[in-house]
Amino acid sequence: MNSIKKILGIVWLLLAPVVIYFLVSGAITHIDPAGKKDINNPVIWIIIILIFTPIAIGLMIFGWYAIKGEYDHLPEKSTEL
Protein backbone atom coordinates (compact mmCIF):
# COMPACT_ATOMS: atom_id res chain seq x y z
CA MET A 1 0.00 0.00 0.00
CA ASN A 2 2.79 2.43 0.89
CA SER A 3 4.46 1.92 -2.48
CA ILE A 4 1.15 2.72 -4.28
CA LYS A 5 0.88 5.91 -2.18
CA LYS A 6 4.40 6.88 -3.26
CA ILE A 7 3.87 6.09 -6.95
CA LEU A 8 0.59 8.02 -7.03
CA GLY A 9 2.47 10.91 -5.43
CA ILE A 10 4.07 11.46 -8.85
CA VAL A 11 0.59 11.70 -10.39
CA TRP A 12 -0.51 14.36 -7.87
CA LEU A 13 2.73 16.23 -8.40
CA LEU A 14 2.22 16.34 -12.16
CA LEU A 15 -1.52 16.98 -12.00
CA ALA A 16 -1.06 20.41 -10.44
CA PRO A 17 0.76 22.07 -13.41
CA VAL A 18 -1.75 20.41 -15.77
CA VAL A 19 -4.64 22.05 -13.87
CA ILE A 20 -2.93 25.46 -14.02
CA TYR A 21 -2.23 25.00 -17.75
CA PHE A 22 -5.89 24.18 -18.46
CA LEU A 23 -7.09 27.15 -16.42
CA VAL A 24 -4.79 29.60 -18.20
CA SER A 25 -5.56 28.19 -21.65
CA GLY A 26 -9.29 28.20 -20.79
CA ALA A 27 -9.01 31.86 -19.83
CA ILE A 28 -7.21 32.75 -23.06
CA THR A 29 -9.80 30.91 -25.17
CA HIS A 30 -12.94 32.17 -23.47
CA ILE A 31 -12.22 35.72 -22.31
CA ASP A 32 -14.18 37.94 -24.66
CA PRO A 33 -15.05 41.55 -23.80
CA ALA A 34 -18.04 41.35 -26.15
CA GLY A 35 -19.36 38.13 -24.58
CA LYS A 36 -22.12 38.19 -21.99
CA LYS A 37 -21.59 34.83 -20.27
CA ASP A 38 -19.64 34.38 -17.02
CA ILE A 39 -16.94 32.46 -18.86
CA ASN A 40 -16.26 35.51 -21.05
CA ASN A 41 -15.62 37.70 -18.01
CA PRO A 42 -11.90 38.35 -17.36
CA VAL A 43 -12.47 39.32 -13.71
CA ILE A 44 -13.88 35.88 -12.89
CA TRP A 45 -10.96 34.14 -14.58
CA ILE A 46 -8.48 36.30 -12.67
CA ILE A 47 -10.20 35.44 -9.36
CA ILE A 48 -10.28 31.73 -10.20
CA ILE A 49 -6.66 31.55 -11.37
CA LEU A 50 -5.54 33.56 -8.33
CA ILE A 51 -7.29 31.24 -5.89
CA PHE A 52 -6.56 27.98 -7.76
CA THR A 53 -2.82 28.51 -8.23
CA PRO A 54 -2.00 28.17 -4.51
CA ILE A 55 -4.38 25.18 -4.28
CA ALA A 56 -2.58 23.52 -7.22
CA ILE A 57 0.75 24.24 -5.52
CA GLY A 58 -0.76 22.58 -2.43
CA LEU A 59 -1.52 19.51 -4.56
CA MET A 60 2.10 19.48 -5.74
CA ILE A 61 3.32 19.63 -2.14
CA PHE A 62 0.86 16.84 -1.25
CA GLY A 63 2.33 14.74 -4.08
CA TRP A 64 5.86 15.53 -2.92
CA TYR A 65 5.04 14.49 0.66
CA ALA A 66 3.45 11.29 -0.68
CA ILE A 67 6.60 10.46 -2.67
CA LYS A 68 8.73 11.10 0.43
CA GLY A 69 6.60 8.64 2.43
CA GLU A 70 5.13 11.28 4.77
CA TYR A 71 1.73 9.56 4.58
CA ASP A 72 3.00 6.03 5.23
CA HIS A 73 2.08 6.47 8.87
CA LEU A 74 -0.47 9.06 10.02
CA PRO A 75 0.00 10.68 13.43
CA GLU A 76 -2.17 9.24 16.21
CA LYS A 77 -1.41 11.81 18.89
CA SER A 78 -0.81 15.54 18.87
CA THR A 79 2.71 14.97 20.12
CA GLU A 80 3.47 13.50 16.70
CA LEU A 81 2.39 16.72 15.00
Add this chain to the structure above:
Amino acid sequence: MKEMANNSYFNRMNETNTIRKVITASSIGTMIEWYDFYIFGMLAKTISSQFFPEGNSTAALLSTLAIFAAGFIIRPFGALVFGRLGDLIGRKYTFLLTLVLMGGSTFLIGLVPGYKSIGIAAPLLVLLLRLIQGLAVGGEYGGAATYVAEHAPANKRGFYTSWIQTTATIGLFIALGIIMLVKLNMTDAQFNEPWGGWRYPFWISILLVGISIYIRLKMKESPLFSKLKTEGKTSSNPLKESFSHKANFKMVLLALFGAVMGQGVIWYTSQFYAQSFLENKCFIEFGQSRTILLWGIVFATPFFLFFGWLSDKIGRKWIMMAGMLLGILTYRPIFSYFLEKTDIKQWNAGMSFTPGGEVIKSDTLNIKGINNIVEKSTRTIVFADGRSYVENKSDTVIVEALNTITKPAKVTFTNVHLDQGTYWKFVGLIFFLVLYVTMVYGPIAAFLVEMFPTKIRYTSMSLPYHIGNGVFGGLVPFIGLLLTTTYSKDPLVGLWYPIGVASLCFIIGCLYLTNKIDKDVTD
Protein backbone atom coordinates in the same frame (compact mmCIF):
# COMPACT_ATOMS: atom_id res chain seq x y z
CA MET B 1 -24.56 3.48 47.93
CA LYS B 2 -27.97 4.88 46.99
CA GLU B 3 -26.57 8.43 47.33
CA MET B 4 -23.70 7.58 44.95
CA ALA B 5 -26.12 6.19 42.39
CA ASN B 6 -28.22 9.36 42.69
CA ASN B 7 -25.12 11.56 42.21
CA SER B 8 -24.09 9.64 39.13
CA TYR B 9 -27.62 9.96 37.72
CA PHE B 10 -27.65 13.74 38.32
CA ASN B 11 -24.17 14.10 36.81
CA ARG B 12 -25.37 12.30 33.68
CA MET B 13 -28.48 14.50 33.54
CA ASN B 14 -26.33 17.65 33.90
CA GLU B 15 -24.01 16.44 31.15
CA THR B 16 -26.95 15.74 28.84
CA ASN B 17 -28.50 19.14 29.58
CA THR B 18 -25.20 20.91 28.95
CA ILE B 19 -24.57 19.19 25.63
CA ARG B 20 -28.16 19.89 24.55
CA LYS B 21 -27.65 23.59 25.25
CA VAL B 22 -24.29 23.56 23.47
CA ILE B 23 -25.76 21.91 20.39
CA THR B 24 -28.79 24.23 20.34
CA ALA B 25 -26.72 27.40 20.76
CA SER B 26 -24.21 26.38 18.12
CA SER B 27 -26.66 24.91 15.59
CA ILE B 28 -29.20 27.75 15.63
CA GLY B 29 -26.50 30.36 15.08
CA THR B 30 -24.82 28.40 12.28
CA MET B 31 -28.16 27.70 10.63
CA ILE B 32 -29.00 31.42 10.65
CA GLU B 33 -25.63 32.24 9.16
CA TRP B 34 -26.30 29.82 6.29
CA TYR B 35 -29.79 31.28 5.85
CA ASP B 36 -28.24 34.77 5.59
CA PHE B 37 -25.63 33.59 3.11
CA TYR B 38 -28.13 31.76 0.89
CA ILE B 39 -30.83 34.40 0.57
CA PHE B 40 -28.42 36.67 -1.29
CA GLY B 41 -27.75 33.92 -3.85
CA MET B 42 -31.41 32.98 -4.18
CA LEU B 43 -32.49 36.57 -4.71
CA ALA B 44 -29.52 37.33 -6.98
CA LYS B 45 -31.75 38.18 -9.95
CA THR B 46 -33.79 40.78 -8.04
CA ILE B 47 -30.74 42.13 -6.22
CA SER B 48 -29.01 42.48 -9.55
CA SER B 49 -31.86 44.53 -11.02
CA GLN B 50 -32.02 46.77 -7.92
CA PHE B 51 -28.31 47.36 -7.35
CA PHE B 52 -26.38 46.29 -10.45
CA PRO B 53 -28.22 47.64 -13.52
CA GLU B 54 -27.31 46.28 -16.94
CA GLY B 55 -25.28 48.51 -19.19
CA ASN B 56 -23.22 50.05 -16.37
CA SER B 57 -19.75 48.52 -16.53
CA THR B 58 -18.74 49.55 -12.98
CA ALA B 59 -21.90 48.04 -11.54
CA ALA B 60 -21.28 44.86 -13.58
CA LEU B 61 -17.75 44.61 -12.15
CA LEU B 62 -19.05 45.10 -8.60
CA SER B 63 -21.73 42.46 -9.22
CA THR B 64 -19.12 39.94 -10.37
CA LEU B 65 -17.00 40.67 -7.30
CA ALA B 66 -20.03 40.33 -4.99
CA ILE B 67 -20.87 36.91 -6.42
CA PHE B 68 -17.45 35.40 -6.99
CA ALA B 69 -15.06 37.11 -4.58
CA ALA B 70 -17.33 36.53 -1.56
CA GLY B 71 -17.31 32.76 -2.09
CA PHE B 72 -13.91 32.09 -3.53
CA ILE B 73 -11.55 34.52 -1.82
CA ILE B 74 -13.27 35.98 1.22
CA ARG B 75 -14.65 32.71 2.66
CA PRO B 76 -11.22 31.03 2.94
CA PHE B 77 -9.79 34.36 4.13
CA GLY B 78 -12.51 34.51 6.83
CA ALA B 79 -11.52 30.97 7.83
CA LEU B 80 -7.96 32.17 8.42
CA VAL B 81 -8.88 35.41 10.22
CA PHE B 82 -11.49 33.92 12.56
CA GLY B 83 -9.74 30.56 12.88
CA ARG B 84 -6.70 32.40 14.22
CA LEU B 85 -8.88 34.46 16.57
CA GLY B 86 -10.67 31.33 17.79
CA ASP B 87 -7.38 29.66 18.65
CA LEU B 88 -6.08 32.81 20.35
CA ILE B 89 -9.01 34.22 22.33
CA GLY B 90 -11.44 31.30 22.35
CA ARG B 91 -14.25 29.66 20.40
CA LYS B 92 -17.20 31.33 22.16
CA TYR B 93 -16.38 34.98 21.48
CA THR B 94 -15.16 34.31 17.96
CA PHE B 95 -18.27 32.60 16.72
CA LEU B 96 -20.36 35.20 18.53
CA LEU B 97 -18.54 37.86 16.53
CA THR B 98 -19.11 36.07 13.21
CA LEU B 99 -22.83 35.86 14.04
CA VAL B 100 -23.06 39.60 14.77
CA LEU B 101 -21.19 40.43 11.56
CA MET B 102 -23.34 38.12 9.47
CA GLY B 103 -26.67 39.22 10.95
CA GLY B 104 -25.77 42.89 10.83
CA SER B 105 -24.61 42.83 7.22
CA THR B 106 -27.64 40.82 6.07
CA PHE B 107 -30.05 43.23 7.74
CA LEU B 108 -28.20 46.21 6.26
CA ILE B 109 -28.36 44.76 2.72
CA GLY B 110 -32.14 44.90 3.16
CA LEU B 111 -31.88 48.61 4.00
CA VAL B 112 -29.59 49.82 1.21
CA PRO B 113 -31.55 52.07 -1.20
CA GLY B 114 -31.47 50.96 -4.84
CA TYR B 115 -29.23 52.21 -7.65
CA LYS B 116 -31.97 54.56 -8.85
CA SER B 117 -31.92 56.41 -5.49
CA ILE B 118 -28.24 56.67 -4.56
CA GLY B 119 -26.41 55.67 -7.74
CA ILE B 120 -23.08 53.84 -7.60
CA ALA B 121 -23.03 54.01 -3.78
CA ALA B 122 -25.74 51.29 -3.78
CA PRO B 123 -23.71 48.51 -5.46
CA LEU B 124 -20.60 49.58 -3.52
CA LEU B 125 -22.43 49.22 -0.21
CA VAL B 126 -23.96 45.88 -1.21
CA LEU B 127 -20.54 44.59 -2.31
CA LEU B 128 -19.00 45.63 1.02
CA LEU B 129 -21.78 43.96 3.01
CA ARG B 130 -21.62 40.81 0.90
CA LEU B 131 -17.88 40.58 1.51
CA ILE B 132 -18.51 40.89 5.27
CA GLN B 133 -21.03 38.04 4.91
CA GLY B 134 -18.39 35.90 3.18
CA LEU B 135 -15.86 36.71 5.90
CA ALA B 136 -18.33 35.80 8.66
CA VAL B 137 -19.45 32.51 7.09
CA GLY B 138 -15.76 31.60 6.70
CA GLY B 139 -15.28 31.95 10.44
CA GLU B 140 -18.50 30.45 11.74
CA TYR B 141 -18.45 26.77 10.84
CA GLY B 142 -15.04 25.87 12.30
CA GLY B 143 -15.99 27.54 15.57
CA ALA B 144 -19.35 25.81 15.91
CA ALA B 145 -18.00 22.36 14.99
CA THR B 146 -15.01 22.72 17.31
CA TYR B 147 -17.17 24.03 20.15
CA VAL B 148 -19.60 21.10 19.98
CA ALA B 149 -16.87 18.48 19.47
CA GLU B 150 -14.91 19.76 22.46
CA HIS B 151 -17.98 19.29 24.67
CA ALA B 152 -18.91 15.85 23.30
CA PRO B 153 -17.90 12.50 24.77
CA ALA B 154 -15.62 10.44 22.49
CA ASN B 155 -18.26 7.81 21.70
CA LYS B 156 -20.84 10.40 20.58
CA ARG B 157 -18.66 12.99 18.83
CA GLY B 158 -19.91 12.07 15.36
CA PHE B 159 -23.55 12.15 16.44
CA TYR B 160 -23.37 15.44 18.34
CA THR B 161 -21.39 17.29 15.66
CA SER B 162 -23.78 16.00 12.99
CA TRP B 163 -26.36 18.46 14.39
CA ILE B 164 -24.05 21.22 13.17
CA GLN B 165 -23.94 19.45 9.81
CA THR B 166 -27.72 19.69 9.43
CA THR B 167 -27.60 23.47 9.68
CA ALA B 168 -26.43 24.22 6.13
CA THR B 169 -29.29 22.18 4.66
CA ILE B 170 -31.89 23.48 7.13
CA GLY B 171 -30.62 27.03 6.46
CA LEU B 172 -31.21 26.39 2.75
CA PHE B 173 -34.65 24.94 3.52
CA ILE B 174 -35.67 27.98 5.61
CA ALA B 175 -34.33 30.39 3.01
CA LEU B 176 -36.30 28.60 0.27
CA GLY B 177 -39.40 28.45 2.48
CA ILE B 178 -39.37 32.12 3.57
CA ILE B 179 -38.80 33.38 0.03
CA MET B 180 -41.61 31.15 -1.25
CA LEU B 181 -43.93 32.31 1.54
CA VAL B 182 -43.28 35.98 0.81
CA LYS B 183 -43.66 35.43 -2.94
CA LEU B 184 -46.93 33.56 -2.57
CA ASN B 185 -48.46 36.44 -0.61
CA MET B 186 -47.87 39.13 -3.21
CA THR B 187 -47.67 39.65 -6.93
CA ASP B 188 -44.36 39.48 -8.80
CA ALA B 189 -44.49 43.26 -9.26
CA GLN B 190 -44.94 43.86 -5.51
CA PHE B 191 -42.10 41.44 -4.74
CA ASN B 192 -39.69 43.14 -7.15
CA GLU B 193 -40.51 46.76 -6.23
CA PRO B 194 -37.55 48.86 -4.94
CA TRP B 195 -38.81 48.46 -1.34
CA GLY B 196 -40.83 45.32 -2.08
CA GLY B 197 -41.09 41.81 -0.70
CA TRP B 198 -37.57 40.70 -1.70
CA ARG B 199 -36.26 42.79 1.24
CA TYR B 200 -38.34 40.93 3.86
CA PRO B 201 -36.05 37.86 4.12
CA PHE B 202 -33.14 40.23 4.84
CA TRP B 203 -35.08 42.04 7.57
CA ILE B 204 -36.27 38.79 9.15
CA SER B 205 -32.62 37.92 9.70
CA ILE B 206 -32.14 40.51 12.47
CA LEU B 207 -34.84 38.83 14.54
CA LEU B 208 -33.30 35.38 14.09
CA VAL B 209 -29.80 36.65 14.84
CA GLY B 210 -31.02 38.51 17.95
CA ILE B 211 -32.43 35.28 19.39
CA SER B 212 -29.27 33.38 18.55
CA ILE B 213 -26.96 35.99 20.11
CA TYR B 214 -29.03 35.87 23.30
CA ILE B 215 -28.66 32.07 23.45
CA ARG B 216 -24.94 32.10 22.66
CA LEU B 217 -24.14 34.81 25.20
CA LYS B 218 -25.30 32.45 27.95
CA MET B 219 -22.85 29.73 26.91
CA LYS B 220 -19.49 29.07 28.50
CA GLU B 221 -16.16 28.71 26.73
CA SER B 222 -15.15 25.25 25.42
CA PRO B 223 -13.75 23.21 28.37
CA LEU B 224 -10.73 22.02 26.37
CA PHE B 225 -9.80 25.52 25.27
CA SER B 226 -10.35 26.89 28.80
CA LYS B 227 -8.02 24.21 30.18
CA LEU B 228 -5.33 25.07 27.62
CA LYS B 229 -5.68 28.75 28.42
CA THR B 230 -5.43 28.18 32.18
CA GLU B 231 -2.32 26.08 31.64
CA GLY B 232 -0.88 28.74 29.30
CA LYS B 233 -0.62 26.21 26.47
CA THR B 234 -2.58 28.04 23.76
CA SER B 235 -0.80 28.73 20.51
CA SER B 236 0.89 32.11 20.16
CA ASN B 237 0.78 31.96 16.37
CA PRO B 238 -1.87 29.50 15.10
CA LEU B 239 -1.36 30.38 11.43
CA LYS B 240 2.35 29.62 11.61
CA GLU B 241 1.81 26.40 13.53
CA SER B 242 -0.94 25.24 11.19
CA PHE B 243 0.68 25.91 7.86
CA SER B 244 4.43 26.15 8.32
CA HIS B 245 4.97 23.08 10.47
CA LYS B 246 5.26 20.21 8.02
CA ALA B 247 3.67 17.63 10.33
CA ASN B 248 0.45 19.67 10.63
CA PHE B 249 0.46 21.12 7.11
CA LYS B 250 0.53 17.66 5.55
CA MET B 251 -2.65 16.86 7.51
CA VAL B 252 -4.30 20.09 6.25
CA LEU B 253 -3.48 18.99 2.68
CA LEU B 254 -4.76 15.48 3.34
CA ALA B 255 -8.01 16.84 4.80
CA LEU B 256 -8.52 19.00 1.71
CA PHE B 257 -7.61 16.55 -1.06
CA GLY B 258 -8.74 13.35 0.65
CA ALA B 259 -12.10 14.43 2.07
CA VAL B 260 -13.36 18.02 1.87
CA MET B 261 -12.75 18.61 -1.83
CA GLY B 262 -15.02 15.67 -2.77
CA GLN B 263 -17.54 16.50 -0.07
CA GLY B 264 -17.77 20.08 -1.39
CA VAL B 265 -18.63 19.07 -4.97
CA ILE B 266 -21.11 16.38 -3.85
CA TRP B 267 -22.83 18.89 -1.58
CA TYR B 268 -23.02 21.61 -4.20
CA THR B 269 -24.11 19.33 -7.06
CA SER B 270 -26.81 17.54 -5.09
CA GLN B 271 -28.40 20.63 -3.54
CA PHE B 272 -27.71 23.63 -5.76
CA TYR B 273 -26.83 22.31 -9.20
CA ALA B 274 -29.84 19.97 -9.04
CA GLN B 275 -32.17 22.88 -8.28
CA SER B 276 -30.74 25.02 -11.06
CA PHE B 277 -30.89 22.01 -13.44
CA LEU B 278 -34.60 21.43 -12.76
CA GLU B 279 -35.36 25.11 -13.33
CA ASN B 280 -33.08 26.00 -16.23
CA LYS B 281 -32.57 22.76 -18.17
CA CYS B 282 -35.83 20.93 -17.47
CA PHE B 283 -37.83 24.19 -17.30
CA ILE B 284 -40.00 22.89 -14.46
CA GLU B 285 -42.25 25.64 -13.13
CA PHE B 286 -41.15 27.56 -10.00
CA GLY B 287 -43.59 26.01 -7.52
CA GLN B 288 -42.90 22.39 -8.49
CA SER B 289 -39.12 22.75 -8.81
CA ARG B 290 -38.89 24.36 -5.35
CA THR B 291 -41.21 21.89 -3.62
CA ILE B 292 -39.38 18.92 -5.18
CA LEU B 293 -36.20 20.19 -3.52
CA LEU B 294 -37.96 21.03 -0.26
CA TRP B 295 -39.46 17.52 0.05
CA GLY B 296 -36.15 15.91 -0.85
CA ILE B 297 -34.43 17.93 1.89
CA VAL B 298 -37.14 17.19 4.47
CA PHE B 299 -36.89 13.41 3.95
CA ALA B 300 -33.08 13.31 3.79
CA THR B 301 -32.10 15.70 6.61
CA PRO B 302 -32.51 13.14 9.47
CA PHE B 303 -29.82 11.08 7.75
CA PHE B 304 -27.19 13.68 8.71
CA LEU B 305 -27.77 12.54 12.27
CA PHE B 306 -27.93 8.88 11.29
CA PHE B 307 -24.59 8.93 9.47
CA GLY B 308 -23.04 11.02 12.26
CA TRP B 309 -24.21 8.38 14.73
CA LEU B 310 -23.05 5.54 12.47
CA SER B 311 -19.62 7.13 12.12
CA ASP B 312 -19.18 6.75 15.90
CA LYS B 313 -19.72 3.01 15.47
CA ILE B 314 -17.85 2.13 12.25
CA GLY B 315 -15.57 5.13 11.63
CA ARG B 316 -15.94 8.23 9.46
CA LYS B 317 -13.90 7.41 6.39
CA TRP B 318 -15.89 4.70 4.62
CA ILE B 319 -19.23 6.48 5.05
CA MET B 320 -17.81 9.58 3.36
CA MET B 321 -16.15 7.53 0.62
CA ALA B 322 -19.40 5.61 -0.02
CA GLY B 323 -21.27 8.93 -0.44
CA MET B 324 -18.70 10.11 -2.97
CA LEU B 325 -18.78 6.81 -4.87
CA LEU B 326 -22.57 6.91 -5.12
CA GLY B 327 -22.38 10.43 -6.55
CA ILE B 328 -19.70 9.39 -9.04
CA LEU B 329 -21.74 6.40 -10.26
CA THR B 330 -25.26 7.81 -10.30
CA TYR B 331 -25.09 11.53 -11.13
CA ARG B 332 -25.30 11.04 -14.89
CA PRO B 333 -28.15 8.46 -14.85
CA ILE B 334 -30.19 10.58 -12.39
CA PHE B 335 -29.78 13.88 -14.24
CA SER B 336 -30.35 12.09 -17.54
CA TYR B 337 -33.68 10.80 -16.15
CA PHE B 338 -34.68 14.39 -15.22
CA LEU B 339 -34.04 15.46 -18.82
CA GLU B 340 -35.78 12.46 -20.36
CA LYS B 341 -38.95 12.91 -18.29
CA THR B 342 -39.23 16.62 -19.16
CA ASP B 343 -38.50 16.22 -22.87
CA ILE B 344 -41.50 17.96 -24.47
CA LYS B 345 -40.92 16.27 -27.83
CA GLN B 346 -41.50 12.90 -26.18
CA TRP B 347 -44.59 14.26 -24.38
CA ASN B 348 -46.16 15.31 -27.64
CA ALA B 349 -45.44 12.05 -29.48
CA GLY B 350 -48.57 9.93 -29.57
CA MET B 351 -50.35 11.70 -26.68
CA SER B 352 -53.60 13.60 -26.83
CA PHE B 353 -53.58 17.06 -25.33
CA THR B 354 -55.73 20.15 -25.09
CA PRO B 355 -54.18 23.40 -26.29
CA GLY B 356 -55.20 26.29 -24.08
CA GLY B 357 -56.12 29.77 -25.23
CA GLU B 358 -53.47 31.36 -27.41
CA VAL B 359 -52.17 34.82 -26.54
CA ILE B 360 -50.69 36.59 -29.53
CA LYS B 361 -48.60 39.74 -29.39
CA SER B 362 -47.31 41.52 -32.46
CA ASP B 363 -44.57 44.17 -32.55
CA THR B 364 -42.88 45.99 -35.38
CA LEU B 365 -39.20 46.72 -34.88
CA ASN B 366 -37.29 48.96 -37.24
CA ILE B 367 -33.74 47.67 -37.51
CA LYS B 368 -31.42 49.66 -39.78
CA GLY B 369 -34.33 50.94 -41.83
CA ILE B 370 -35.87 47.50 -42.30
CA ASN B 371 -39.17 46.62 -40.70
CA ASN B 372 -39.16 43.39 -38.64
CA ILE B 373 -42.62 42.21 -37.71
CA VAL B 374 -42.23 39.98 -34.67
CA GLU B 375 -45.23 37.93 -33.72
CA LYS B 376 -45.07 36.15 -30.38
CA SER B 377 -47.65 33.59 -29.38
CA THR B 378 -48.03 31.82 -26.07
CA ARG B 379 -50.29 28.86 -25.39
CA THR B 380 -50.65 26.37 -22.59
CA ILE B 381 -50.77 22.69 -23.50
CA VAL B 382 -52.57 20.47 -21.00
CA PHE B 383 -52.46 16.64 -21.02
CA ALA B 384 -55.13 14.36 -19.60
CA ASP B 385 -52.79 13.04 -16.86
CA GLY B 386 -52.18 16.50 -15.40
CA ARG B 387 -49.00 17.42 -17.21
CA SER B 388 -48.79 20.80 -18.87
CA TYR B 389 -46.35 23.26 -20.33
CA VAL B 390 -46.31 26.68 -21.95
CA GLU B 391 -45.26 26.89 -25.59
CA ASN B 392 -43.68 30.18 -26.64
CA LYS B 393 -43.48 30.74 -30.39
CA SER B 394 -41.77 33.65 -32.07
CA ASP B 395 -42.25 34.38 -35.81
CA THR B 396 -40.24 37.11 -37.49
CA VAL B 397 -41.14 38.55 -40.89
CA ILE B 398 -38.59 40.90 -42.42
CA VAL B 399 -40.24 43.36 -44.76
CA GLU B 400 -37.84 45.03 -47.21
CA ALA B 401 -38.69 47.36 -50.04
CA LEU B 402 -39.12 44.63 -52.64
CA ASN B 403 -39.43 41.35 -50.84
CA THR B 404 -40.60 39.76 -47.63
CA ILE B 405 -38.53 37.10 -45.81
CA THR B 406 -40.05 34.89 -43.19
CA LYS B 407 -37.57 33.54 -40.61
CA PRO B 408 -38.13 30.02 -39.23
CA ALA B 409 -40.25 30.16 -36.09
CA LYS B 410 -38.44 29.88 -32.74
CA VAL B 411 -40.24 27.62 -30.28
CA THR B 412 -39.34 27.37 -26.60
CA PHE B 413 -41.06 25.55 -23.75
CA THR B 414 -41.40 26.89 -20.21
CA ASN B 415 -43.43 26.31 -17.03
CA VAL B 416 -43.27 22.54 -17.39
CA HIS B 417 -45.70 20.96 -14.92
CA LEU B 418 -45.22 17.27 -14.04
CA ASP B 419 -47.93 14.72 -13.36
CA GLN B 420 -48.14 13.44 -9.74
CA GLY B 421 -46.32 10.15 -10.42
CA THR B 422 -43.31 11.79 -12.08
CA TYR B 423 -43.31 14.57 -9.49
CA TRP B 424 -42.85 12.07 -6.64
CA LYS B 425 -40.23 10.13 -8.63
CA PHE B 426 -38.30 13.40 -8.92
CA VAL B 427 -38.72 13.97 -5.16
CA GLY B 428 -37.32 10.45 -4.61
CA LEU B 429 -34.30 11.11 -6.80
CA ILE B 430 -33.59 14.46 -5.11
CA PHE B 431 -33.87 12.61 -1.80
CA PHE B 432 -31.12 10.25 -2.97
CA LEU B 433 -28.96 13.16 -4.11
CA VAL B 434 -29.32 14.85 -0.70
CA LEU B 435 -28.71 11.46 0.96
CA TYR B 436 -25.24 11.43 -0.63
CA VAL B 437 -24.73 14.85 0.97
CA THR B 438 -25.68 13.46 4.36
CA MET B 439 -23.13 10.65 3.91
CA VAL B 440 -20.20 12.88 2.97
CA TYR B 441 -21.16 15.82 5.19
CA GLY B 442 -22.67 14.20 8.30
CA PRO B 443 -19.43 12.75 9.72
CA ILE B 444 -17.00 15.39 8.42
CA ALA B 445 -17.01 17.76 11.42
CA ALA B 446 -15.93 14.97 13.79
CA PHE B 447 -13.44 13.77 11.19
CA LEU B 448 -11.81 17.22 10.89
CA VAL B 449 -11.84 17.89 14.63
CA GLU B 450 -10.01 14.61 15.27
CA MET B 451 -7.30 15.45 12.73
CA PHE B 452 -5.92 18.49 14.54
CA PRO B 453 -4.75 19.38 18.08
CA THR B 454 -6.86 21.68 20.30
CA LYS B 455 -4.52 24.65 20.22
CA ILE B 456 -4.69 25.10 16.42
CA ARG B 457 -7.90 23.18 15.66
CA TYR B 458 -10.10 26.14 14.68
CA THR B 459 -7.53 27.46 12.18
CA SER B 460 -6.42 24.11 10.78
CA MET B 461 -9.89 22.72 10.06
CA SER B 462 -11.52 25.94 8.85
CA LEU B 463 -9.26 26.56 5.86
CA PRO B 464 -9.57 23.17 4.11
CA TYR B 465 -13.31 23.18 4.86
CA HIS B 466 -13.90 26.51 3.13
CA ILE B 467 -11.57 25.77 0.21
CA GLY B 468 -13.37 22.46 -0.32
CA ASN B 469 -16.85 23.92 -0.09
CA GLY B 470 -16.40 27.53 -1.18
CA VAL B 471 -13.91 27.01 -4.01
CA PHE B 472 -14.34 23.43 -5.27
CA GLY B 473 -18.07 23.34 -4.55
CA GLY B 474 -18.69 26.95 -5.57
CA LEU B 475 -17.07 26.35 -8.95
CA VAL B 476 -19.62 23.69 -9.99
CA PRO B 477 -21.88 26.12 -11.97
CA PHE B 478 -18.97 28.01 -13.57
CA ILE B 479 -17.07 24.91 -14.73
CA GLY B 480 -20.43 23.42 -15.74
CA LEU B 481 -21.04 26.41 -18.02
CA LEU B 482 -17.48 26.22 -19.33
CA LEU B 483 -17.87 22.56 -20.27
CA THR B 484 -21.36 23.07 -21.74
CA THR B 485 -20.05 25.88 -23.94
CA THR B 486 -17.07 23.82 -25.11
CA TYR B 487 -18.90 20.53 -25.64
CA SER B 488 -22.41 21.72 -26.45
CA LYS B 489 -23.74 18.37 -27.77
CA ASP B 490 -23.91 16.71 -24.32
CA PRO B 491 -26.38 18.48 -21.99
CA LEU B 492 -24.90 16.59 -19.01
CA VAL B 493 -21.27 17.44 -19.74
CA GLY B 494 -21.20 19.88 -16.78
CA LEU B 495 -21.42 16.90 -14.42
CA TRP B 496 -17.93 15.71 -15.38
CA TYR B 497 -16.42 18.37 -13.10
CA PRO B 498 -18.01 17.16 -9.83
CA ILE B 499 -17.59 13.54 -10.94
CA GLY B 500 -13.90 14.14 -11.71
CA VAL B 501 -13.16 16.00 -8.46
CA ALA B 502 -15.08 13.44 -6.38
CA SER B 503 -13.22 10.58 -8.12
CA LEU B 504 -9.85 12.16 -7.39
CA CYS B 505 -10.84 12.75 -3.78
CA PHE B 506 -12.21 9.19 -3.51
CA ILE B 507 -8.89 7.68 -4.64
CA ILE B 508 -6.85 9.90 -2.31
CA GLY B 509 -9.26 9.33 0.59
CA CYS B 510 -9.35 5.54 0.18
CA LEU B 511 -5.56 5.27 -0.03
CA TYR B 512 -4.27 7.88 2.38
CA LEU B 513 -6.91 8.40 5.08
CA THR B 514 -7.33 6.25 8.14
CA ASN B 515 -10.68 5.02 9.44
CA LYS B 516 -9.51 5.12 13.04
CA ILE B 517 -11.62 7.24 15.43
CA ASP B 518 -9.42 9.44 17.62
CA LYS B 519 -10.83 8.85 21.08
CA ASP B 520 -8.80 11.60 22.70
CA VAL B 521 -9.16 15.10 21.27
CA THR B 522 -7.99 16.78 24.46
CA ASP B 523 -4.38 16.86 23.28
